[in-house]
Amino acid sequence: MGKSRSICIRLSMLLAVCHVDPTRAGFLRGPGQLSMQDVQKSLVSQLAANASSTRLAEFESSLRVTFAALPKDNGGLLGHQAVRYMLHRQMLQRHGWFVVGLEPNDVAPPPYLNGEWVPSFLQGVLEQRLGGRGIDLHELAALAAALEDIVHKETAQRLETTFQLLDLPITAELDAAQADKVIMTFAMLYLEGNFTHKAMDLAVLQTYYSEEYDDWREVESWFRNIETRYLKGSSGAADKYNMPALLKVVDEIGKHFGEFNDQECKNLKDTFYQMEDKRMVGRVSLSDFYRKGLHSHWNFNEKADYLRQLGALDESDPTMPRVIGPNYLGARTNCLESSSLYAVCCRNECEDLMLHLEGVIAAPKAEPERIAQLVAALPSDSVAAPRKLPTALLGRLQDVAVQHGGMVPLHGRLFAQWMHHAYPRECPFPHQTGTVSPLTPNEWMREAGQENAKASAEEMQTQVASDTCSGTGPCSEARDLPWSSTEELFVSQGTPVHDHKEEQEGGWTAFNVAMLLLAAALFVTGQWPHARELPAALALLEEAAGASKRRADLQKCATVAGLAAAAAGFGILDPSAFGLAACLGIVAFTAPRLLAQVKTKNDKSWA
Numbered sequence: 001m002g003k004s005r006s007i008c009i010r011l012s013m014l015l016a017v018c019h020v021d022p023t024r025a026g027f028l029r030g031p032g033q034l035s036m037q038d039v040q041k042s043l044v045s046q047l048a049a050n051a052s053s054t055r056l057a058e059f060e061s062s063l064r065v066t067f068a069a070l071p072k073d074n075g076g077l078l079g080h081q082a083v084r085y086m087l088h089r090q091m092l093q094r095h096g097w098f099v100v101g102l103e104p105n106d107v108a109p110p111p112y113l114n115g116e117w118v119p120s121f122l123q124g125v126l127e128q129r130l131g132g133r134g135i136d137l138h139e140l141a142a143l144a145a146a147l148e149d150i151v152h153k154e155t156a157q158r159l160e161t162t163f164q165l166l167d168l169p170i171t172a173e174l175d176a177a178q179a180d181k182v183i184m185t186f187a188m189l190y191l192e193g194n195f196t197h198k199a200m201d202l203a204v205l206q207t208y209y210s211e212e213y214d215d216w217r218e219v220e221s222w223f224r225n226i227e228t229r230y231l232k233g234s235s236g237a238a239d240k241y242n243m244p245a246l247l248k249v250v251d252e253i254g255k256h257f258g259e260f261n262d263q264e265c266k267n268l269k270d271t272f273y274q275m276e277d278k279r280m281v282g283r284v285s286l287s288d289f290y291r292k293g294l295h296s297h298w299n300f301n302e303k304a305d306y307l308r309q310l311g312a313l314d315e316s317d318p319t320m321p322r323v324i325g326p327n328y329l330g331a332r333t334n335c336l337e338s339s340s341l342y343a344v345c346c347r348n349e350c351e352d353l354m355l356h357l358e359g360v361i362a363a364p365k366a367e368p369e370r371i372a373q374l375v376a377a378l379p380s381d382s383v384a385a386p387r388k389l390p391t392a393l394l395g396r397l398q399d400v401a402v403q404h405g406g407m408v409p410l411h412g413r414l415f416a417q418w419m420h421h422a423y424p425r426e427c428p429f430p431h432q433t434g435t436v437s438p439l440t441p442n443e444w445m446r447e448a449g450q451e452n453a454k455a456s457a458e459e460m461q462t463q464v465a466s467d468t469c470s471g472t473g474p475c476s477e478a479r480d481l482p483w484s485s486t487e488e489l490f491v492s493q494g495t496p497v498h499d500h501k502e503e504q505e506g507g508w509t510a511f512n513v514a515m516l517l518l519a520a521a522l523f524v525t526g527q528w529p530h531a532r533e534l535p536a537a538l539a540l541l542e543e544a545a546g547a548s549k550r551r552a553d554l555q556k557c558a559t560v561a562g563l564a565a566a567a568a569g570f571g572i573l574d575p576s577a578f579g580l581a582a583c584l585g586i587v588a589f590t591a592p593r594l595l596a597q598v599k600t601k602n603d604k605s606w607a
Contacts (some may be wrong), residue, residue, distance in 0.1 A: 003168055010420055039122050042149035046142035059141035067137050069358035069410060071338055077134025079101035082141065082491040085411070090144050093351055096258020097245045098335055099147065103438050110192060118341060119318040122146060158195045159243065159250055162186045165199050170243055179231065186250050187223045190257075193337040222260045226252050257344055261336065265346035269329055271298060273382075273425060276325075279478045282424030283314055283322035290460035301454045302333055304463075306444050311436030316482040319337060320469065325427040326350065326420070332440045333453070339444030343440075350419060350427035353380060357410065364491075365407035375422055381436070382425040393421055396483065402489060413488040421481055432486055 048055065063086060070082050076085070076571040088102040101119040126135065126143060135143070162185050163170050174182065188205050189195050197205070209216045229239065230249045275284045275292055286304065293300035304321065307313040312328040315321050326348070328334070335343035357374055372394055379385035400414045401407060410413055441453035454461075 001493065018042060038153050039118055039146075039150055040125060042146040042153070043125060043142065045149065045592060046145045053144060056138065056141045059090075059144050060137055061576065062094065063137060063140055063144065065355060065359045065362075067140065068362050069364060070328055071364040071409075071411070073134050075134060077136055078140065079134060079491075080127065081124070083135050083140060084119070085491050087119065087123075087144060087147065089351055091342065092345065092348060093355075094349055095255055096155075096261055097151075097343050098332070098345040098438075099342045103154075118150060119147065122150075151254065151339065154339060154341055155251055155254055156247055158189070159186060159247055160196045163188065163243070165202060167199065173181070173240040173242055174246075176239055176241070180227065182246055183227050183231075183249055184220070184223065187220075187253060190250075190253060190338050191219070191336065193339065219260070223253065226256065254339070257336075257338070258347070261344050262347060265329065265334075268334065268346070269325075269425075270576060272300075272325060272329065277322060280314075280322060280481065282325045282420075282481070284325065286313070286321040286323060287464045289323045290455065291464050294457065294460055294464070299454075301460060302441075303450070303453055303455045303459070305448065305450075306333070306441070306453045309437055309439060309444055309448075311431045314429070314482065317479060320467075324429050325425055330428060332438050335440075337440060348428065349381060351376060353419065353423060353426065354410070362412065364411065365404070367406070367408050368394075368401040368408050371408055372397055375419075380423050380426045383423055389422070392480075393418070396421065399485075400487075409489060411487065411489065411491045413490070416490075417483065421483070424481060429482075433488055459519065 046483045066086055066089065067078070070078060070086065072078055072082075084102055086561045088099060090101045091097040091102075099119055122143060126139065130139070159182075160170055162182055163172075166182060166185060168174070168178070168182070172178075185202065185205075188209055189197065192205075209220075213219075218534060227249050230252050231245060271292075272284060275288045276284050277285050277288070286307075302312075303311075304313060307328070308315070310323050310327065310331040310333065310419055312331050313321055314324050329346050330348050332345070334345060335345040336342045356378060357371070360374055361370070372389055376389050377386050396418055397408065400412075400418060403414070404412075413430045413432070416427070419427040439447065444453055445451065
């Protein structure tokens with residue numbers, strides 16, 4: 001961001017120079033991919049921690065307000081989707097981490113790539129151990145802490161890679177100059193999100209950042225401040241630093257880079273809203289968006305199709321497409337893809353507003369009058385308070401309440417849409433599930449078959465030329481923000497405990513069958529995951545076998561198996577692929593049940 005809108009935007013030039021192909025699977029993976037054992041150990045460690053653990057107490061404190069406001073089952077526990085919702089919010093607010101695999105719309109790219117399998121596998125392991133009874137606050141804190149621990153393990157692996165690239169033994173005692181070189185090399189690789197370079201590439205990296213990257217001095221200064229703060233005094237010997245001392249520094253870089261990114265996000269937000277369409281608050285016409293990209297150093301140049309996929313394009317007026325401010329500012333196109341486990345993104349400012357409402361209301365639902373009173377007194381970065389809410393806005397809130405028996409659910413699509421109308425520059429417009437997807441530029445290009453996510457200069461000029469009514473000139477009167485009456489509850493409004501138990505008894509559904517067919521298809525087409533991707537693929541199979549807690553349907557499974565056998569007989573399906581799928585199915589079906597029997601003997605160790 002900053003002068004170039006986003007740190008990650010200008011790295012494409014560097015990738016080309018270093019001959020790195022960012023479109024291949026595993027681009028962000030790097031050496032030493034995390035295993036299922038790593039993930040399980042992190043969870044075991046946190047669950048075994050004493051309830052008075054300072055770290056877990058800190059997590060519980062930060063989660064308590066939203067936990068109290070979320071719908072729960074009859075036992076006061078959170079269900080599956082509520083846990084995902086909270087983990088996503090927690091990591092984004094705490095560190096600015098958009099954890100891959102916890103996407104709000106749950107339509108992420110294939111989870112056997114990169115680290116996207118980790119959150120679901122982690123949650124599935126815990127739910128299976130708990131017998132599907134739901135998750136309490138302490139267990140939720142343990143999940144969040146385990147996620148941080150897994151990031152720490154990836155960071156340690158990447159630091160080892162950095163030592164190897166610099167031809168340094170991992171047991172070496174380094175002087176101050178050597179330690180600084182290791183940390184700054186790690187920092188450059190972190191910015192690029194790629195630890196697969198060869199030693200010969202480092203000189204190119206250093207030249208690019210020192211000579212070509214305009215904002216490098218500012219970024220370098222921030223890195224050195226972290227180094228000074230955490231490195232001094234961390235070594236046992238005077239002026240000698242070992243790997244654990246350096247790991248502390250690079251760990252803090254990952255944990256706090258979101259704070260540095262916040263200022264970059266503010267610069268982006270300020271520049272974006274300087275172009276705001278006065279006829280529709282919180283939006284910028286696509287023509288003005290491209291005009292700024294053509295005539296300044298700001299890279300406002302995403303293709304309209306990509307903006308649409310991100311949910312950042314408002315086409316309610318077909319003659320005047322507009323970019324939706326909060327949706328665009330928080331989109332993956334403006335994130336730094338620094339890890340296989342997370343991307344560093346702009347904080348969702350609406351979460352701060354929601355946290356205030358959740359803290360005061362302390363319940364999943366509230367009367368529309370109370371919500372209106374609270375919102376009228378609640379300021380944001382661009383909205384002054386106290387204020388008098390428009391009559392139309394109050395009417396919308398009443399309409400939402402009517403749909404829900406007089407109360408407004410705080411964690412539903414309609415209330416999120418109402419908040420977008422109340423705070424159009426801070427709260428994203430909530431699209432219906434499945435209509436948009438938080439894809440990175442590379443992911444979108446692969447999925448859409450495009451060579452670039454950026455519009456060409458010709459495409460941008462064509463859009464600008466077609467605009468006969470720019471945001472700064474005289475035109476039609478103001479337009480209302482779009483409103484859709486479709487409701488979706490982001491979090492279930494409570495599920496009886498016995499339902500979870502029933503679900504655990506089974507485990508096989510169309511989802512599970514689909515996973516087996518996917519395995520067969522991968523085998524037949526020769527696309528079976530490579531060895532370093534295998535743990536994630538196995539994680540999916542294990543989750544399919546029981547951790548997902550869906551109701552079993554053995555008759556349907558038998559039917560599909562029969563159809564598959566018929567297809568094999570007619571030559572449509574390779575018999576060897578069908579046999580492999582059947583074997584995998586037997587293993588996936590029986591293994592969780594055997595593990596469950598062992599679990600009952602060891603429950604005390606998971607208390």
